[in-house]
Amino acid sequence: MSLRALLTGMSQQVEGAYAVMLMGYDCIAIDEVHVGTPGFDVQMMIVEYATVIKEIQRTVEVVGAGDMEEITITTKQSSMILRVINEDLFAAFVLSRDGNVGKARYLLRTNALAMLQALE
Amino acid sequence: MSLRALLTGMSQQVEGAYAVMLMGYDCIAIDEVHVGTPGFDVQMMIVEYATVIKEIQRTVEVVGAGDMEEITITTKQSSMILRVINEDLFAAFVLSRDGNVGKARYLLRTNALAMLQALE
Incomplete structure (x- = not known):
């Protein structure tokens, strides 16, 4: 499956x-x-x-809390999930405030490998 | 209730x-x-x-995505939830990777007012 088709799905x-x-x-x-x-x-x-993620990753390393996996940011109007895929790439999902954050997180996690494979 | 007792609870x-x-x-x-x-x-x-939060808040304002409410950061060893209380204060919950993030988020949200009142 192409990356575009995967993201659309x-x-x-x-x-x-x-x-x-x-x-x-x-x-x-x-x-x-x-x-x-x-x-x-x-x-x-x-x-x-994306700039902020880099800073958080640096912090996580300095503190020794293990590699970063995911960041979720919630504002009055939106939720956003950033998931680390590898040392070069991350995937992001932006949703309305009442969107299904749990499902978006699940899909980012379960599709991480498929996204990488779609690049090959 | 004192702030210390509230946080301990x-x-x-x-x-x-x-x-x-x-x-x-x-x-x-x-x-x-x-x-x-x-x-x-x-x-x-x-x-x-805390430094990163300030940067994210600035971003949220610039983009117009509404006031920031919460950030969750997950690493291989830990989860951390930061919740904005007001323009001066935020509350943080740090958990093991298999800790109950959902309950921690709930407690931060429902105790926001009580934490402020404990300061008066």
Whole structure:
């Protein structure tokens, strides 16, 4: 399955999905799928957060709390899940505030390998 | 109820709890309760993350995604939940990787007001 098809499938399985993407830590998306009208700049949000992730990863290493796996950020209007895929890539899911965060997390976790395979 | 008693009660209600604290964005704890032996420096972890929260809050404002409410960070060894209480304070819960994150989130949310009242 192509990466685009995979991301599209993931976005369709979660209520309230705004965007699903696979991205490098350089903030350049490998591919992304957008759905609905979030009312804020999803792209800019993720690029900004990518910088923050790097900082959190550095902290986790310094403290010795084991490799980072996932970050969830909840605001009044949205939820966003960032999942580390490997040392180069992370996947992100952006949802409306009442979206199904549990399912989005599950899909990011279970599709991690498939996303990598779709790049080969 | 005193803040110390409140935090102690919260820590006792969650399996796998390592620490519960109320903290300013200047990284100085108002009060904190530690439990068990995490195997990493919880204090240092939270201080480092407090810096990151400020950055995420700035991002959320710039993007217009509504006020920040909560951040959850999961590593191979731990989970950590940071909840915004007001413009000066946040509360943090640090757990083992197999701790009950759902209950910790619930307690942070439902005790937000009580933590503020304990300061008066």
